[in-house]
Amino acid sequence: MRxxxxxxxxxxxxxxGLLCGLGLYGLDLHVNARRDLLPExxxxxxxxxxxxxxxxxxxxxxxxxxxxxxxxxxNEFTVGSxxxxxxxxxxxxxxxxxxxxxxxxxxxxxxxxxxxxxxxAAVLWWRDAEALMAGVLVGIVCFxxxxxxxxxxNHREAAETARLRAEQTALLAEMDRxxxxxxERARMARELHDMVANxxxxxxxxxxxxxxxxxxxxxxxxxxxxxxxxxxxxxxxxRLIGLLRATTGDAAPVAAPTLDGLGALVEQAxxxxxxxxxxxxxxxxxxxxxxRLPAPVGLAAYRIVQESLTxxxxxxxxxxxxxRLSLDGGVLTVEIDSPYGEQRSGPRAPGxxxxxxxxxxxxALLGGEFSAGAETDGTAGREAPRWRVRALLPAxxxxxxx
Numbered sequence: 235m236r237x238x239x240x241x242x243x244x245x246x247x248x249x250x251g252l253l254c255g256l257g258l259y260g261l262d263l264h265v266n267a268r269r270d271l272l273p274e275x276x277x278x279x280x281x282x283x284x285x286x287x288x289x290x291x292x293x294x295x296x297x298x299x300x301x302x303x304x305x306x307x308x309n310e311f312t313v314g315s316x317x318x319x320x321x322x323x324x325x326x327x328x329x330x331x332x333x334x335x336x337x338x339x340x341x342x343x344x345x346x347x348x349x350x351x352x353x354x355a356a357v358l359w360w361r362d363a364e365a366l367m368a369g370v371l372v373g374i375v376c377f378x379x380x381x382x383x384x385x386x387x388n389h390r391e392a393a394e395t396a397r398l399r400a401e402q403t404a405l406l407a408e409m410d411r412x413x414x415x416x417x418e419r420a421r422m423a424r425e426l427h428d429m430v431a432n433x434x435x436x437x438x439x440x441x442x443x444x445x446x447x448x449x450x451x452x453x454x455x456x457x458x459x460x461x462x463x464x465x466x467x468x469x470x471x472x473r474l475i476g477l478l479r480a481t482t483g484d485a486a487p488v489a490a491p492t493l494d495g496l497g498a499l500v501e502q503a504x505x506x507x508x509x510x511x512x513x514x515x516x517x518x519x520x521x522x523x524x525x526r527l528p529a530p531v532g533l534a535a536y537r538i539v540q541e542s543l544t545x546x547x548x549x550x551x552x553x554x555x556x557x558r559l560s561l562d563g564g565v566l567t568v569e570i571d572s573p574y575g576e577q578r579s580g581p582r583a584p585g586x587x588x589x590x591x592x593x594x595x596x597x598a599l600l601g602g603e604f605s606a607g608a609e610t611d612g613t614a615g616r617e618a619p620r621w622r623v624r625a626l627l628p629a630x631x632x633x634x635x636x
Contacts, residue, residue, distance in 0.1 A: 238293035247324065248288035255281040255317035266314035277318075280309040284321045291328035296337060299329040306375075323379040330383025331390075342384050345376040424537070424592040437464060459505055466502075492532040493559070496539060500557060503543040511552030512572075514543065519560040527566065531627050534596040535559070535568050541589045542570035542623045550574065550621065566627045574608050574621040593625070602627040 240248075258264075259278060283305045290298040302325040309318045326345070330338045353369025437460050500516045507514060527535075539557055546555045553573030560567045590606055597604035603626040608619055 238290070240289040241292045244289050244291050244293075247291070247321075248285045251288060251317055251321045252282065252285035255285070255315050258315060258317060263316075264313035265316050265319070266310065266312070272312050274313055277309065277312040277315050280305040280312065280318045281315050284309075284318045284325070287325060288321055291325055292332045295325075295329040295331075295333040299325050299333075302326075319375060323375055326376060326379040327383040327386075330380050331387050338384065338387055342377070342380045345373075345380040349373040349377045420595065424595060437467075462505075491536045491540075492529075493527065493535055495536065496557070496559075499536070499540055499543065503547060503555070507543075507547045507550075507555070510547065510550070512546060512550060512555055513553070514546075514555045515557065517556060517558040519558065520566075521561065524561050525629065527629055530600060531566060531629055534600055534627060535566060535625070537596060538568055538593050538623065538625050539570060541593055542572075545589055546570070546572040546621075561629060564628065564630045566629045568625045568627065569622065571609075571620045571622040574619045593623070597625050597627065600627055 255278075259281075264277065284302055287298040287302050287305070302322050306318060306322040309315060326341070330341050333341075349369055349372045352372040353366060356365035356368035359365065441460055496516060496518070500514050503514045504512075543555065543557070550572040551574065555572040556570070558567075558569045593606070594604050604624070606623045607621070609622045610619055
């Protein structure tokens with residue numbers, strides 16, 4: 235069995251106790267009357283044993299307390315050493331502070347019961363008020379150190395609990411910060427994509443058309459559209475940069491786009507999609523006297539229409555693009571469908587798929603429903619594939635807050 239290495243403070247306590255006990259023995263200072271049963275030097279045996287047990291007060295408190303109890307009882311059959319008793323009280327204190335939780339909880343009650351029992355037994359035996367001193371001595375030697383150790387242990391455990399709680403709070407705060415940064419980065423990515431992607435797509439398509447067609451009129455028209463989209467894209471980019479740089483509330487608030495600007499958005503899509511043979515139609519079936527939409531819902535619906543029209547300009551086959559809005563039962567329905575085909579005669583712009591991800595995220599943040607994919611349309615007696623985007627957004631202010 236490997237003996238645990240004692241703590242350096244325990245070594246100091248053991249050496250100091252042994253030296254003090256030897257000093258009192260040399261001065262012939264004892265706590266008991268002269269005993270004839272054992273020689274005077276016998277008092278050194280409990281002293282040395284108790285001093286050795288002080289080396290185990292932290293590493294093995296329970297065995298040290300048991301052996302120390304035997305040593306202090308043996309000390310009473312000799313001339314007695316005060317240092318042995320004092321070191322026993324330290325073993326009792328260490329057993330409560332460093333021992334197992336179950337033993338630490340039991341010792342104050344056990345020593346309290348022992349103190350009461352010793353007091354009652356002394357009074358019944360000697361039938362004298364001075365017999366109460368026996369109970370007081372047992373309480374000082376046993377109950378007092380146990381209660382003191384319990385108080386110290388409780389304070390240490392409370393401090394440890396507070397430290398762990400502080401670490402957990404700091405960890406949760408860091409997790410919240412990381413989540414907030416991640417959410418803000420995702421929001422910035424959506425805004426940047428929605429504001430700039432449609433203008434850059436139009437520039438790419440019309441620049442391709444200008445390079446592939448030798449007509450001066452066509453090139454001039456394409457360059458005009460390129461210039462308009464470049465100016466609008468720069469304005470949107472400056473607005474976003476201004477929002478990112480704003481660190482105080484001194485700057486004037488920037489108005490977010492709403493569904494009132496759908497007319498201009500659709501008109502711009504008509505111009506951008508003319509080279510690809512697209513016809514954009516807006517069907518707004520919302521009641522004129524209907525409730526005002528919450529700002530997040532209006533912004534999300536605008537961005538969904540904007541991104542859908544951008545995708546139509548980049549990928550749709552020639553034909554009609556329909557944008558339909560309806561408001562019924564507190565739900566705003568946004569539908570955009572466009573001709574879908576694998577081949578396209580006009581110029582195209584590459585896509586990354588981030589637009590669909592952004593639209594799905596916007597709808598999810600509002601607690602709505604989103605779907606996008608190719609569907610067949612049986613109008614005019616034929617099955618014509620179309621790409622349909624559909625979003626259901628809660629139009630109630632209370633539902634949006636929840």
